[in-house]
Amino acid sequence: MTRRIRIGGAQMGAISRSDSKKEIVDRLIALLRQAGEKGCELVVFPELALSTFFPRWYAERDGMDGYFEDGMPNAATLPLFEEARRLGIGFSLGYAELVREDGRVRRFNTTVLVERNGEIVGKYRKIHLPGHAEYEPERSHQHLEKRYFEVGNTGFQVWDAFGGRVGMAICNDRRWVETYRVMGLQDVELILIGYNTPVADSLSGESETLRMFHNHLTMQAGAYQNSTWVVGVAKAGVEDGHRLMGGSVIVAPTGEIVAQAMTEGDELIVADCDLDRCRYYKSHIFNFAAHRRPEFYQRITSQTGVE
Numbered sequence: 001m002t003r004r005i006r007i008g009g010a011q012m013g014a015i016s017r018s019d020s021k022k023e024i025v026d027r028l029i030a031l032l033r034q035a036g037e038k039g040c041e042l043v044v045f046p047e048l049a050l051s052t053f054f055p056r057w058y059a060e061r062d063g064m065d066g067y068f069e070d071g072m073p074n075a076a077t078l079p080l081f082e083e084a085r086r087l088g089i090g091f092s093l094g095y096a097e098l099v100r101e102d103g104r105v106r107r108f109n110t111t112v113l114v115e116r117n118g119e120i121v122g123k124y125r126k127i128h129l130p131g132h133a134e135y136e137p138e139r140s141h142q143h144l145e146k147r148y149f150e151v152g153n154t155g156f157q158v159w160d161a162f163g164g165r166v167g168m169a170i171c172n173d174r175r176w177v178e179t180y181r182v183m184g185l186q187d188v189e190l191i192l193i194g195y196n197t198p199v200a201d202s203l204s205g206e207s208e209t210l211r212m213f214h215n216h217l218t219m220q221a222g223a224y225q226n227s228t229w230v231v232g233v234a235k236a237g238v239e240d241g242h243r244l245m246g247g248s249v250i251v252a253p254t255g256e257i258v259a260q261a262m263t264e265g266d267e268l269i270v271a272d273c274d275l276d277r278c279r280y281y282k283s284h285i286f287n288f289a290a291h292r293r294p295e296f297y298q299r300i301t302s303q304t305g306v307e
């Protein structure tokens with residue numbers, strides 16, 4: 001019996017500052033129901049799926065707390081959890097997490113993994129926070145994740161879920177090879193990634209085409225080099241004048257894109273993912289035990305920057 005799982009990538013269109021939490025959750029439920037009609041067992045939602053991408057604006061460090069969730073599930077998201085359990089569909093959901101831990105208030109860019117019975121079986125807090133922590137006037141828009149979030153403290157974990165080995169990452173994490181390899185070394189077979197990525201970049205001057213190339217390149221490479229499925233799901237569209245890229249994809253362990261979004265709106269992409277497709281690659285070309293030579297890789301963990 002192959003371990004085949006039908007996965008839905010639930011790309012979202014823009015969320016404006018003026019959208020209510022109920023309007024947003026209703027959109028997530030609509031995507032979940034679409035996925036149910038197509039027989040999906042797992043739905044992947046984007047990063048920060050419950051709010052606009054607020055790190056584009058400057059405020060006091062606690063000035064964006066209105067966009068954070070004080071628990072998961074909470075009153076706003078319980079309808080989503082209940083509908084998912086009713087449909088027997090698991091999901092991953094990205095959100096801004098406000099939590100009291102170690103006697104202090106802490107803020108993380110978080111994703112939870114929810115199994116088909118409605119139980120939260122995994123939590124990941126974003127480790128690679130891009131951008132800057134202070135206001136930078138030369139930018140056309142700010143990117144203040146380092147201001148509003150702490151570096152995640154969960155590490156890159158892999159859970160036994162959905163009949164396989166499942167891991168998570170968030171947005172900028174997908175650009176760093178270490179993200180995939182740390183999970184690859186835990187035998188990951190499916191990595192779920194949500195992202196909110198601006199189309200324009202006032203500093204780099206990169207074209208929209210080049211930025212989409214980088215978006216897919218990083219996830220295709222990560223999938224192939226670690227023999228794992230990768231599902232990358234965008235929050236896209238124009239949020240209060242700021243455009244985020246679409247391009248959500250489902251990538252096979254071969255590195256091939258098997259499903260891709262065509263719009264920058266709410267759009268479900270679906271693929272049947274055979275988790276056993278990973279096994280050949282893990283036991284041949286990317287058989288880590290047989291071929292890796294960590295004695296020559298020390299710099300990767302001993303150095304942060306270039307020396």
Ligand code: ING
Nearest residue numbers: 130171172173175195196197198
């Ligand atoms: N967004 C972007 C991302 O890594 C970015 C930030 C864009 C970095 C383009 C570099 C180049 O996709 C988030 N939220 O990490």
